[in-house]
Structures are given as C-alpha cells and as structure tokens.
Amino acid sequence: MALIKIFIASIVLMFSISGCQGTNSGSSTIVVNSALGVPSVKIRLENSNIDIIANAQTAQIKVLAFDENNQSLQSGSVFVRYPSEIVSQNVSGGTFRENEVAITNGEAIFTFVGPDPLKAINPLDFTFVYKEDTNVTTNLTVNYKPAVPTVILTNNSVTVTTNSQIVNIDVKVISEDNTPYPDGNVKIFYPDDVRTGRDIGEFSSPTVAVSNGIASFVYTAPSRLDENTSDIVFKFYHEANPLEPKTFTVKIVPDVNQTVLNSYLLQSTLSDENATIGIKSSKLMSFFITDDTSTLIPDSNVTSVTIEMLNPILGQLEDTKGNFGNSLTIQNNNNVTVNLQTNTVSGILPLKVTAVFTDSNNNQQTLTKVFNIVVLSGPPSAISFSYAGTDSQSKQNDAKMIEHWVITVTDRYNNLVNTNPAVSMGAIVGYVKSSPSIASNAGNYLYYLPNEVNGTLSSTNNNFTTTANVFDNVDQTNDYLVTFGDGYTYNASGKWDINTNNSNTLDLRDTYEGNDTSNLGFAVGHNYRQDTCEFGTEWVANVYPEDAGNYVIDSTGSMRINVEYDYYLVGKDVVLWANLVGKQYDNNTTVKIGEARKITLRGAGLVGESYAFSKGFSGPVRLEVSIADTIEAYKNARFLYKVTVSADDANWTVTGSSMDSAITSCANYGRGYVDINFTSPTGSAGTVSLTNLILLNEF
Numbered sequence: 001m002a003l004i005k006i007f008i009a010s011i012v013l014m015f016s017i018s019g020c021q022g023t024n025s026g027s028s029t030i031v032v033n034s035a036l037g038v039p040s041v042k043i044r045l046e047n048s049n050i051d052i053i054a055n056a057q058t059a060q061i062k063v064l065a066f067d068e069n070n071q072s073l074q075s076g077s078v079f080v081r082y083p084s085e086i087v088s089q090n091v092s093g094g095t096f097r098e099n100e101v102a103i104t105n106g107e108a109i110f111t112f113v114g115p116d117p118l119k120a121i122n123p124l125d126f127t128f129v130y131k132e133d134t135n136v137t138t139n140l141t142v143n144y145k146p147a148v149p150t151v152i153l154t155n156n157s158v159t160v161t162t163n164s165q166i167v168n169i170d171v172k173v174i175s176e177d178n179t180p181y182p183d184g185n186v187k188i189f190y191p192d193d194v195r196t197g198r199d200i201g202e203f204s205s206p207t208v209a210v211s212n213g214i215a216s217f218v219y220t221a222p223s224r225l226d227e228n229t230s231d232i233v234f235k236f237y238h239e240a241n242p243l244e245p246k247t248f249t250v251k252i253v254p255d256v257n258q259t260v261l262n263s264y265l266l267q268s269t270l271s272d273e274n275a276t277i278g279i280k281s282s283k284l285m286s287f288f289i290t291d292d293t294s295t296l297i298p299d300s301n302v303t304s305v306t307i308e309m310l311n312p313i314l315g316q317l318e319d320t321k322g323n324f325g326n327s328l329t330i331q332n333n334n335n336v337t338v339n340l341q342t343n344t345v346s347g348i349l350p351l352k353v354t355a356v357f358t359d360s361n362n363n364q365q366t367l368t369k370v371f372n373i374v375v376l377s378g379p380p381s382a383i384s385f386s387y388a389g390t391d392s393q394s395k396q397n398d399a400k401m402i403e404h405w406v407i408t409v410t411d412r413y414n415n416l417v418n419t420n421p422a423v424s425m426g427a428i429v430g431y432v433k434s435s436p437s438i439a440s441n442a443g444n445y446l447y448y449l450p451n452e453v454n455g456t457l458s459s460t461n462n463n464f465t466t467t468a469n470v471f472d473n474v475d476q477t478n479d480y481l482v483t484f485g486d487g488y489t490y491n492a493s494g495k496w497d498i499n500t501n502n503s504n505t506l507d508l509r510d511t512y513e514g515n516d517t518s519n520l521g522f523a524v525g526h527n528y529r530q531d532t533c534e535f536g537t538e539w540v541a542n543v544y545p546e547d548a549g550n551y552v553i554d555s556t557g558s559m560r561i562n563v564e565y566d567y568y569l570v571g572k573d574v575v576l577w578a579n580l581v582g583k584q585y586d587n588n589t590t591v592k593i594g595e596a597r598k599i600t601l602r603g604a605g606l607v608g609e610s611y612a613f614s615k616g617f618s619g620p621v622r623l624e625v626s627i628a629d630t631i632e633a634y635k636n637a638r639f640l641y642k643v644t645v646s647a648d649d650a651n652w653t654v655t656g657s658s659m660d661s662a663i664t665s666c667a668n669y670g671r672g673y674v675d676i677n678f679t680s681p682t683g684s685a686g687t688v689s690l691t692n693l694i695l696l697n698e699f
Contacts, residue, residue, distance in 0.1 A: 008664040018631055026039045028107055043078065043130050043138050052094065052114035053464045054587050061103075061106040063128050064546045071105025080110060081127040081137075087391060091350060092688040093124045093142065100131065104489035117183070118146040120240075130642035149173050149181040157249040160221040162445055162552045169217040173210050173237045180213020181238070188217075189235035199223060200232050201250065210238075223263055225254035233635045256567070258336070263292040266355050266367040276374045279344050279413065286337045287353050288440050289367065291360075296334055303364070304329050315342040315373050346377040346415035353500040357558065358634030376419050378411035379591035380582040382490055389562065398604040401570060401603045404546065407578050409553055409593075416557025423551055425561055426495060428482055428575040429541045430529035435472040435503065441641040443664060444468060445699070447523040447598070450486045455520040457483060457492045462508045462523070464496065468501035471524070478526050482577045494519035495593015498524075515590065523575045523596070531568060532636045533666035541565035541601075542575060553580065563601070570603035571637025600697040604628040606639060608674075609689020613647075615685040620655070623671035623690045632673040636663050638696035641674060647686025665699070 046062040066074035079100040085091045086435045092115040101108040108128075123143045130136035139435075152172040153404055160167065183438040185207050187527050195198050199222040207217040217236075229252040233587035235245035269286045278282045287305060288419075289297050307317060312326040318339040319328050330336045334357075359365050388404040407425070409417040448455070453469040464481055481496040483489075492512035500507040506524075531537035545551055546560035553559050563576065579594040605628040625641070627636040638659055645652060656675045658668060 037553055039199075041073060041136050042066045042070075043075070043136055045128070045138050047138065049141045049143070050112070052118060053147060055118045057114040057115040057118070059112045059114075060231050061096075061110040061112055061128075063103075063110070063138065065103045065106050065108065065130070073103050074105070075103060076132045077102045078128050079131055080107040080128055080389050083124045083126060085124060091121050091124070092119070093144070096126075098358060104181075110140070111243050114142075115144075118144060120146055120653070123299055137250060146240070147176045148241045148411065149175060149184065150241065150244060151186060151238050151246045153236065153246045153248055156247060159251040159253050161253055161255045161256075162224065163221065163225055164223050165221040167219045167221065167250075169236075170581055171208075171215045171217065171218055171246075173213050173215065173238055177189060182213070183210055185209050185239050186215035186217075186573050187242075189237065191233050191562045198228055199606045206455065210440065215285045219250075221250065222252075223254050225414050227253070229254065231584065232309070248402060249368065255572035260482040260673050264297070264367060265292075266353060266369045268371055270371055270373070275372065276376055277349075278340055278376045279342050279378050279411075279415070281345055282341045283373075284337060284339050284341055286335055286353070287310050288335045289355050289357055292607050297357060299332055299334050302332055302334045303358070304331045304354075305333065305356075306330075306354045307336070307338055308352045308354070310352055312371070313343070313346065314345055314347055314349045315340055317341075320601060330467035338623075340373070342375050344378075344413045344415075346375045346411070346413075346418055347531055349373045349375050373419065375416035377417045378413060378416045378594050379419075380409045380421055380490075380580060381591075382410045382458065382488075383413040383578060383580070383593055383595040384408050385578070385597045385599075387578060399566065400564050401601070403601065405563060405566075405576065406551070406558055407561060408558045409580065409582075410557060417553060417582060418557060419554045419573040419582055420555070420579045423553055423559060423578055423580040424495070425543045425545075427527055427541050427543050427563065427577065427578075428480075428523050429527050429539070429565070429569065429572070431523060431525040432475070432479055434470045436468065436470060442632070443699070445523075445698075446473075446525065448521055450484075450519050450521040452521070454518060455483065455522045456516065456518040457512055457520060458516050459514055459516075460516070462504040462510065462512050464508060464520075466504050466522075471501045471506060472503050472507065474498065474501045474524055475526075476501060479524050480526070481508070481522060481524050482575050482596045483522045483594075485517070485563075489517055489520065490593040490595060492520060492594075493596055495596070496578045523598075528570065529569065529588060531670075532664050533670040539566040539568040541569055543576065546680060565601055567603070567627055567630055567632040568635055569601050571600065571639070571698065573598055573600050575599075576609075578626060600695065602695060604630075606634055606695055608641060608693050610687055610689040612687045613650075613678065614684060616681045616683065617683045617685070621676045621678065621688060622668075623674050624668075624674065625658075625674075625687070625690065625693060634695075636669040637672060637698065638663055639672055640692070641673065641690050641695060642692040643676060643690045644691045645686060646688075647684045649680065649681040650678060650686055650688075651680035652676055652688070 024251060026307060043063055046064055050059050063078050067073050067568045077100050080096050086093045093436060094114040097111040101110055121144050123141050126140045128138050171186050172315050175181045190562060192593060199220045201219060202347055204218040208217055211482050224324050232250040234248045237245035247502060266289055306329040308327040309317060316324055317328050318324050320337055328338060346458060353369055355367045357365060386406045388406050389404045390682050411417055431447055434444050434446045456465050479498060481498055484493050497509040498506050499509045528540045529539045542564045544562055546562050558627045575598050577596040581592045582592050607626050607628050609623040626632060655677045676688060
C-alpha cells in the first residue's frame, strides 16, 4: 500500500515540475486528473447558435464552466478566438465587446455586436477558449440573416407618345414589416432589345440610391417613336434582392406628324487610349459636332464652342491664334483645335466643352460634355515603406506570420506616381558573414550603415566597392546586394544582382545609369536564414503584392505588399527592398529607382509564461517567452520584459535570461527565457509572471 502512495505522489510531482517550464497557457494552474493526465475543466455555451437579423444587433453569449466534479467553476477566464474569415479581413462578421472575461459562479458572459451594415454571408464559427488550458474550447455559430427588401411599382406601365418624352418613375422599397426600407440602391434589368441595337430610350442613371423608402428614376423615351412601336420592358430590383424584380412596361403610341429629331454628338480626337498627357507637356486636341450618321454639321450652323478647364492648376489652353486662358470660346467653327499645356502638378484635368448650334429643324440646341484627361506624373524619384499591421496564421492556418506594408512612390514634384510602373520586391533574411570581425551587429552580419564602411556604386563599370575587405564570403549564385543611403540616393538604392566578387568589390549584373554615388549603406545576403541551434534547418520569408500577381503601382502611387515569414523569424532584423522602373514622358526614357529599409519582424507580439507557487516556496523558476497567437517559442531574439509577483511578502531576484550570453546562444534550445530565484520560505502563495513583453531589434 505504501508503494502505491509513493507512485501516485511521483505522478503529482511530475506535473508540478512541468509547470515551471510550461507554455504561455500557464499550465501550472490547470486542474489535472493525475491518474489520467487530462484536463478536467469543461466549458459549453448556453446557446451555441444565434441569428443576426438587424444592423449592429447585440446578443448576450453565456459560457458555462464546470470543474472535475461537474460543479460551477469559480476561477480562471475565457477568451474568444475570431474565425479566419474576419482575421484576414475577407468579411465583416461582427465583434465582441470583451476579448476576455473572468469566470464568476461558473459563467463568463460576453456581448456580441453584429456587423453594420448586415449582409447575407455564410455562418461563422467563433471559438471560446479556457485560458488556463487552451485545449478546452467550445464554438459559437453565428448566422447572418438580413431582412430582404421588396420593390413596389405604383404604376407598372406608361404610354409615351412623343419623341424623347421624359417620364418620372418612383420605385418604392419596403422592409419585411412593410415599413420604408432605409438604404441601398435600386437597379435596372434592361430588355433583350438592347442587344439588337434598338433605341430603347435611356435613364439618367441606371442605379438610384433609396431615400425614405423611394428611388426616383428619370426616363427619356426613344428619339424616334415611329420606327419600332413594340413594348419596351424594364425590370427594377433592389441590389439586396435581385431575385424578385418588378416589371415596368413602356408602351409606344406615337403622335402623328411629329418632327423627326436627329441625334447629335459632341466628339473629340481624344479617346480612352490617348486621353493622357505628362507634366510640363503639350497636346493638341479637337472638338466637333456630328449627327447620328457621323456627319459633321456645317460651320455656319455652329454658334460657339467653349472649352473650359475645371482644374486650372494643372495647365492652360491655347487656341490657333495664340490666345491663352483657362477658358476659350471659338465661334462659327465646327472643328475647334486647342493646345493643352500642363504645369508640374499631376492629376485629373476635366475639360468642359459646350457647343451651341442650330439643328436640322432650325432649332437651337446646346450640347455639353466633360472630357477627363489624366495628367501623368513625372518619372518616379522617391519611394517609401510604411507598416500597416500583422496577421497570424491568416492564410488558411498555414503557420505563417504576414506583415502588411505599403509602398508609396512620388515624382520630384511630390506627385504620387500615376504612370503605373512595375515593381519588384523582396527581403534579405539571412546575411553573409562579414569577412573581418568589424561589424557591430549581433551576428557579424554583412550589413553597414552609410559611412560605417563607405560603399560606392560606379556607373562606368557597374561595380560596387567598399573601403574595407568584407566580401570574401559572398556566394555569387545565391547572394545579392541591397543598397540604401542618406538623402536623395533612390537611383542608386535597392537590390542588385552579383556577377563576381573579390574582397572589396562586387561586379554587378545590372546596369547602373546614374552618377557615381558614394556613402551608401549596404547589406549582402539571401531570403532564407539558417536556424542558429538546429543545423540544416532553414527559415524563409516571401515578399509579394497583396493583390496577388499584380506587380503594378496603382493610380494613387501606392501598393500594398505582404511580408510572409516563418515563426522563427519573429524578432529578426531583415532588409526589405523594392525596385521599380518608370517612364519619363517628355523624352520617352525609363528611370529606375529603389529603396531598402531594415525592419524588425514583429509578429503579433510576445506572451510571457506564468507560474503559481505555493506558500513557503523557495527555489528557481524559469519563465519562457512565446509568440502571441501561436504555440511557438520565441527563439534567438531579444526582448524587454517586466517580472510581476502577486505575493507582496515574497523575496525574489532575476538571476539571468536567454540574452545573457548573446541571442546566438543555444542554451535552452535558443528559446527566450528569464530565470528567477525565490528565497522566501515563509512567504505566502502567489503567482510570478512575465509581463509587458516587447520585442527588440536584433542589431
């Protein structure tokens, strides 16, 4: 019998010791069945399935917690884990007002707030997790069931009798409770007649916003009613309920002896393909009026053509007689030519053209049209990186961190580059070792700030040279050079491929078109890193556009990119780089620029371990550091921390950490930790925790 007691005591002791080394879940506070080795706490939801039927609807979610005796749990807490669809920002599925709730009398009560606006999406599962043992979970399914609006037509038909007759059509929209539906848009299904080229008339807008439960449309009948008198059938629907459209019929009964109306068009030599111009440039353009047979009307029928710049800061106009201005009027001419001259500001330049003329029935008509011209920026001359957040396991739980960055490009006049240059990007994750031991960074990495070791890029021979012999260890096949500088060095900055090397010179494969540039900072390496403590293990980082496959800067001069990396790289310093080639429109040449920036991969933050000690405890405790939102340890990296002890009468000291012998140490397999020694055998029970954890840069 004594032997059995000793055996059981040994099992209990083993669980107690593992609590000193546990993970960020604080395993030492979990209630464990010693004989079975499994957690005995259970949680469930009072209601595991809820429906959201209104914008910003709230719902109380009650989590019930039970101990090993199926009694209400009196301690611990529960936190909520969001579904991947919300974390990756693919859907708006609502939020909880509380991220974590303490268990009181066996309950943890959360408040859920539904999305606003509410849209019909697939059900989402939220997971509630018992913090003291993250293996204990329960799921809540949220169903999204927005009210479906219905459109109603007071009149479902109209009879038009004259050419181009104008008809007002009010479409009512009601909710399921027959009250006016407050938002959204009403749209139109057009008849099949439009495919045959028939003139079916036109609406002033094919989409109208709902206001006070009504969407008001303005319809103009065909210009020649006597050509086809069959009915024209349109269908109106609310965008939230396209499966229940309402039919509206236009009946054609033309009056006799109507005046035949010709259709006239105000046209230009501009087209969608060539309606662009560079800054500090000029462009000739003509405007003219034709009838519906594409025939120019006579000059004698044209009273005036006025061209007005609606954004005059972008340029000025000149007519064929040398007159300048922001608005020019030419009389008795149906083919008006003007010269547009731009300044140094890019953007959209609207030209409003107004033509006054006499039609075939000797009636005066006025046509007005706005032609939008894109004033393209100059060639790219500056580029920057901006951090935009981090996701954990956001790509279908593929065990990666993803940092979001924004690349922004401007020309020398500070215009956002809108010429859609293509961009390449990447990162140096693993560095070459500097040949002499002169580098100041943690791993003797081949990374130097400007003026530390003077780097010079030469345009005559496409070489990069330094004032020190540091390049002996460069791998010509796998390594590449990244340069950066103080001030205006974008034409020399970015990534360069290496052809050959010697101690102080890298012969580059790329052609450098700029002037010789000195005082450059630089790094040499590759996009993977060897694990410091596990020989033969590599960790990688990928850099790619957030809009997958689209490597073109958009019209706002920016691009969102993703830096995706393995957990081991959290806390490591990498060099992020980008290069792009843009067009200079005034001389039809291309310009290459680049930029690089050393960043510390931050992951989703750090979590410190906790340890619950008993009354009179004396001895060492090791608290490890892990990466937030993961089960991974924080390895071979630096951090700041605070030690928090709940017992006021405990005596303790920090005796060391994983950073004492440099972050390249493989003590404790490279895992981050802090060692604490308790020397208070008469002290009370309590908890010691690592808090306020902040990762530091590697070097």
